[in-house]
Amino acid sequence: MRVVVIGLGVQGRKRTAIAGPEVVAIVDPVLPDAGYRRIEDVPLSSYDAALLCVPDDPKVELLTYLLGNGKHALVEKPLLSEREADLSALAALAAKTGTVCYTAYNHRFEPHFVRMRDLIQSGKLGEIYTVRMYYGNGTAAQVKASPWRDTGTGVLFDLGSHLLDTLSFWLGPISQPFKVISASRFENLSFDHVTFGAAGKPLLQLETSLLSWRNHFYADVHAEKGSAHITSLCKWGPSTFIQRGRVLPSGRPDEDAVTLVQADPTWALEYDHFKSLCTNGGSALETDMWISRTLNSLGAAALSGEGQ
Template sequence: MKVVIVGMGIQGLKRKKILGKNFCYSVDSAKKANFKSVKAVPMKSYDTVFICVPDEKKYQIAKYCLQYKKNILVEKPFLLKDEKKYKLLKGLADKNNLAFYTAYNHRFEPGLEKIRDLIAKKSIGKIYRCRIFYGNGTSLLVKKSKWRDKKLGVISDIGSHLIDICMFIFGKNLKKIKLLEANKFENKAYDHSILSLNINSISIELEMTLCSWENTFNFDIIGSKGSIHMNSLCKWSDSNVTLKSRKYPSGFPKIKKFSFKKGDPTWKKEHSFFKKMIRKKKNKTTFLKDILISNYLKKIK
């Protein structure tokens, strides 16, 4: 895999660090890079492109790269107003047997992988409801960004992550998404929001904010036979998943804890996943998920 990174901001630099010898060239029209445009990169020098640019620039770069038979990893979210554009890109990818992956690295978080395993084993029986809170204190940093502080703000940024996490753990049968609350405390775009949705008859509440002065991630799932609780992400601190098995008819539950050391493994794991995706003979794109997330976020005003 020989990779060109388009966009050398925070995400692009993270990707370059992980790629090592797989990194080929950098592209950025405003920052220090090997080229100003992806069209200037020697065509035979690379086979894969990582797109780490603002949302409005992603489609044209993706289209160009697929036309010239390059595999693509694009930073989330990949939201397009016109569904026909997804179909055009999918047609190009399928025709040339190319991988197209929208990167949601949180699904490779060790605690979330453990929760998925526990749910698959039906460790807490029938799931009644779920709540996730994800907060950081980046409101002023976002305010300084010309392209981040606009449109849906935290809803498309963190919200798309949370929806992907729910689809990863509970399945893709997402219905009834509803905006319960949205605020612009310090930003032009939303910097706090609460959404509700339903997946496979599971009631889910998602709260996200850029105005949490301590990085916070809490995930609580209540079921008929117990509950599962997760606190923090490994990029911030040690992360713990707690399984509480219900005592009948009532009483203190049996508790089992799973701990994961501080240190973010999600980027390397995602890169390994993408490499395997390239080698697959079929089902090498994530367009269907992109369409689902895009369509549901369109319903939020």
């Protein structure tokens, strides 16, 4: 497959390295080592798909151009719009042209995330009572140095989108509404620490931060017949998955643990998945629409002062 990389920032360089010789052109409006300034200048006959590594604002316009011209597209998360009709139009355009519009949430390819999904869907845990996740990195200073990143909702949209997608990956469609619990600006103009969640069954508790000086992720799932836990991601390793079986009426549970010490496999696995979709078909934006609705609602609440 012949691909164009649009946007040569941190993510764009990662995508370029993964795609390797399949990259036939690079587009960036500023950087001198890009061959093109605009995607419209790249001959349509020269490529099959594009990898969009761009800020949020131009995504819908770029995707409309690509899908409308029969080109598959992988776009870095999140895919958001204040108008849900924009995403509906993209879905309709992809269906009309037979193209793939895929939003990249690479953590779906974390080995322990797949293990958690399979365990939950197996029914071995029984009814899921609570899901709690924390995702934090130490990028507050880098965000502060970037005029386009240190604006608006900050970490809520950036890392919160990952957590919402993970919930969907593990649990399927989620119906209960979310609310902001706290939204703080400790070091940044934008929010650098946000907690939010949803009441009901399961109870969902999510926390995101740019103030975790050691990058960290954890997930705790408590359920009727036991619990499951993830500590860290492969890129920050070691990454551990623990499954515990409930002992009745109470007592120390049986426990199985798997620890991985390896390089981050998610980028290559995700790219392979995208190419498979392009070959075999399959493109849906329902999860993106839900994430967009949820984040827009949470963002409006946070910016209005809710949770502060």
